Amino acid sequence: MANTDISPNGWRDPLDLEAVRHARILPLDVVQAKGNGHAGTAVSLTPALYVLFQEYLRHDPAHPDWEGRDRFVLSAGHTSLSLYLQHYLSGYGLELDDLKKARALGSLTPGHPEWGHTPGVETTTGPLGQGVGNAVGLAMSARRVHALLEPDVEPDAGLFRYRTWCVAGDGCLSEGVSQEASSLAGTLGLDGLILVWDDNRISIEGDTAIAFTEDVVGRYRSYGWAVVEIEDAEDPAAIRAGYDAALAVTDRPVFIRLRTRIGHPMPTVGGTAGAHSGAPGEDEVAATKVALGLDPEQFFAMPQEALDHARRVRERGAAAREEWQGRYDAWRAAHPEQAALHDRMRHRDVTPAAREGLAALRAQPQKAATRIASGAVLNGISAELPWLWGGSADLAETNNVAIKDARSFTPTGYAGDEWPGGPDGTLVHFGIREHAMGAVLNGIALAGYSHPFGATFFVFSDYMKPSVRLAALMGLPVTYVWTHDSVGVGEDGPTHQPVEHLWAHRAIPGLDVVRPADWVETVDAWSRALGSDRPTALVLSRQGVPVVGDAVPAGEGAVRGAYVLADATTTPDAIIVATGSEVGLALQARDTLASEGIGVRVVSAPCLEWFEEQDLAYRESVLPRAVTARVSVEAGTGTGWHRYVGTNGEIVSVEEFGASGAGDLVLAERGITAEAVVAAVHRSIASVRSDEKERNAR
Structure with a gap:
């Protein structure tokens, strides 16, 4: 690195240097005191993030949910101390007590x-x-909302066209x-x-060259992407020059390579895997303080004058929010339809x-097939709900999310004839990228203007599961349209026939898994x-199914989760x-x-x-608990049905993989008849009866 010494050169004020010097020691004090945690990246990223939060990021710390703010995503969530600092x-x-x-x-x-836990945190990461996927979704939302609400305004002048900043590490960029x-x-x-990109070339196992060598x-x-390279993460002038170059790009996303030395200026552990996590040791912390010109006997130190100086960013934020609010109020007055x-x-x-449309479809x-019913819902109400948008992982027509006459979400000036569209489009073409689709949907939902949906075959929901889990953890309004729901898929064979997936997803707290029986239940589920x-996960059939719930009132059927269909x-x-x-x-x-004279209730x-x-x-x-003769039937594993059928119950399920053949024959082959x-x-x-006989014999 060109400049390995901390010096006031390039800082706007000596108090900025004081704030940075003391701030980058705080993670070391925290982790050393606790004996665990991740300090190294927080130490080395402090200068770059300080410049970002103090000079570039549009934010108001007093109003962390301000609508006009930029979004900051820490994809490398393990270095949470970087953000908390x-x-x-x-x-x-x-x-300071919170940091401790x-x-x-x-x-x-x-x-x-x-x-939702810490003010100012835009998404749950780790x-x-x-x-990175969340950041892409946030940026997609910014583009679409601007196109819908201010179509004639240049993006840089738009009220809703925030920038999305994301910090990722080597590990983030290694992940698919x-x-x-x-x-x-x-x-x-x-x-x-x-x-x-925090390019420090260190992971838990050491030098990333052992596993991560691509350009x-x-x-x-x-x-x-446009690319900007910052060779010295210790030089504020170089950092500013990199950020300025990034802001000058207006036609594509920008990738900044920020070259850092993890844990810098730790003299021994810095630059090694030892800086990634764990207590660095009292001697190393003391030596780092000396290298920064600080008292090694002081702990959790932050001069009040330096802190007060740093917190003047609130004045800049308040002024920016006030200016934005004035423009927003004027916009609402001048554009009542767009304001509505x-x-x-x-x-x-x-x-x-939209409600009338849903009622008409239900009637x-x-x-x-329930995927056909789902498609009818989207086609019937999409025009009424501009906040409902999404797409498929290259299966839009098969998943039945291709909305007739809807525009696709594409860049301005996209020249394709098959899917006409623009930045205001409703249908997103995610490509064959299920994992990214899940993370992007979370980002779109986090932006706050949308209820996004994403579709693929149910068996490929496995690719999305980490993102689905995070959506459930955060409680985000996302709908998954997962079609081809069982071994009834048929000729595509066991690779495409989900078996264990229903209970795997039911095991995720906070995820509603809905497998409707017919057209009516599908409309109710969407409602x-x-x-x-x-x-919400809508798990939908490939094959046609009869109408069974048409006599059930809308509020008494699928929306209650389970109901008596026939008694x-x-x-x-x-x-x-x-x-x-x-x-x-x-x-x-x-x-x-x-x-045969046996009375049965069907639920x-x-x-x-x-x-x-x-x-x-x-x-x-x-x-009713009094009826203990129970049977569950579902074309998947029976993993959790014991809870509902009890000790005398029976489970009709599929306990092995499917087979290649016509769907009805495969279902029969696997015992679903x-x-x-x-x-x-x-x-x-x-x-x-056997149990009753035994009890009576006692």
């Missing part, structure tokens, strides 16, 4: 940044590379999700997106016309998902619980059993999460 210095409400409590239960400074997302961003030419800068150029659209998007209002059910503040004339002898296409089999089995259970939210009285009315359900009911009733 800047929030402390900028006056977001964090104080880093990683402690209940603190405002958890081990990785958590959205799984490496996810933040960041590569997928960066490729998409380059294709879209996402101006306003600036990705800063990263060349890779980003090949994606279509802005309000609808912020609140994700479902208009009366005219068709025998069709509830549109008003949800948490992610016995008296107290039932047994209950069959089914989901999706197997509800039709349950009804066939009920008819057969009725001819359709499209969403167990919604059912568990109902009160005890309702759940008892659907699944009405006859199998009938036999299971007989076994369950026999088990109940």
